[in-house]
Amino acid sequence: xxxxxxxxxxxxxxxxxxxxxxxxxxxxxxxxxxxxxxxxxxxxxxxxxxxxxxxxxxxxxxxxxxxxxxxxxxxxxxxxxxxxxxxxxxxxxxxxxxxxxxxxxxxxxxxxxxxxxxxxxxxxxxxxxxxxxxxxxxxxxxxxxxxxxxxxxxxxxxxxxxxxxxxxxxxxxxxxxxxxxxxxxxxxxxxxxxxxxxxxxxxxxxxxxxxxxxxxxxxxxxxxxxx
Amino acid sequence: xxxxxxxxxxxxxxxxxxxxxxxxxxxxxxxxxxxxxxxxxxxxxxxxxxxxxxxxxxxxxxxxxxxxxxxxxxxxxxxxxx
Numbered sequence: 001x002x003x004x005x006x007x008x009x010x011x012x013x014x015x016x017x018x019x020x021x022x023x024x025x026x027x028x029x030x031x032x033x034x035x036x037x038x039x040x041x042x043x044x045x046x047x048x049x050x051x052x053x054x055x056x057x058x059x060x061x062x063x064x065x066x067x068x069x070x071x072x073x074x075x076x077x078x079x080x081x082x083x084x085x086x087x088x089x090x091x092x093x094x095x096x097x098x099x100x101x102x103x104x105x106x107x108x109x110x111x112x113x114x115x116x117x118x119x120x121x122x123x124x125x126x127x128x129x130x131x132x133x134x135x136x137x138x139x140x141x142x143x144x145x146x147x148x149x150x151x152x153x154x155x156x157x158x159x160x161x162x163x164x165x166x167x168x169x170x171x172x173x174x175x176x177x178x179x180x181x182x183x184x185x186x187x188x189x190x191x192x193x194x195x196x197x198x199x200x201x202x203x204x205x206x207x208x209x210x211x212x213x214x215x216x217x218x219x220x221x222x223x224x225x226x227x
Numbered sequence: 228x229x230x231x232x233x234x235x236x237x238x239x240x241x242x243x244x245x246x247x248x249x250x251x252x253x254x255x256x257x258x259x260x261x262x263x264x265x266x267x268x269x270x271x272x273x274x275x276x277x278x279x280x281x282x283x284x285x286x287x288x289x290x291x292x293x294x295x296x297x298x299x300x301x302x303x304x305x306x307x308x309x
Binding site: 008 | 255293294
C-alpha cells in the first residue's frame with residue numbers, strides 16, 4: 001500500500017491561509033491504514049484547525065468527509081456540493097488522490113495535507129517499511145522475493161557492494177544488506193543457483209513518466225486484446 | 228501502576244497516546260503540560276487527590292486556557308426554567 005505522513009500543522013496552516021470554510025477530505029484506503037489520512041485523521045486535523053482558530057479568535061468552519069478512495073472518480077463525484085461550498089479543500093490522500101480531486105474540481109484550490117512517502121508494508125503496529133519502487137521491471141522471481149532495487153540503498157542488481165559488513169549495510173548499519181538477505185532466502189528455498197545469474201543493466205526506459213497502464217480487456221478498438 | 232493494567236498493556240498504550248496528544252496540543256501552541264497521565268489503582272484515593280492537586284497547581288501556573296483568553300463574544304444568557 002501507499003504510505004504517507006501528515007504534513008506539519010504549521011505547513012498546513014500556511015497553505016490554507018485565510019480560508020474561512022475548509023473542506024477536509026480523507027481517503028479510506030491506504031492512508032487510512034497507515035493512520036495518516038483516514039476518517040480519524042480527518043477528525044484530528046479538523047480539531048487542530050478549530051483549536052488554533054479559536055486560540056487566535058478567528059472564525060472558521062470545517063467540513064469533514066472521508067471517501068472510500070480518492071483515486072477513483074466514482075467516489076469523488078458525490079463531493080461536488082461540499083467542494084463548491086468550501087473556500088479551499090484539504091485532501092488527506094496520497095499525491096495521486098490529491099491530483100485526481102484537483103483535476104475533477106479544477107476551479108477550487110485543492111491542497112495536500114500529507115506527504116506521500118512510499119509503497120510499503122506494515123512491519124508491525126504503527127511501523128511501515130518500503131518494499132517496492134514501482135520500477136516496472138520486477139525481478140523478485142530471481143532474488144528470492146527480496147527487492148534489491150528498493151532494499152539496497154544503491155539499488156545494486158548483481159550482488160553486494162564492498163561495504164557489506166556481517167550482513168549489515170554500510171550506508172546505515174542498522175539496516176540489513178539486501179544481498180545478504182537475498183542469499184539467505186535463496187539458500188532456504190533451494191535457489192542459490194540464481195545468485196550466479198548476471199542481471200543486465202536496469203531498464204530505466206520502462207520507467208518513463210507519467211506511467212500508463214491499459215488492461216487489454218479495456219483497450220479501445222474491436223479485437224485489440226487478441227492482436 | 229504502569230504495565231500493571233487490568234487490561235494488560237492498556238496503560239502503556241494509553242501513555243503513548245497521551246504523549247501523542249501532547250504533541251498535537253503543542254502543534255497548536257497549547258501548553259502540552261496541561262495534559263498529564265497518572266497511573267493509579269481504583270482504590271488509590273490519596274494518589275487521586277495528589278494528582279488532582281498537582282493538575283490544579285499546573286493549571287493555575289499557566290492561567291486560563293488560551294482558548295478562553297480571546298473572548299469578545301458575550302456568554303449566552305442562562306435561561307431559567309420556570
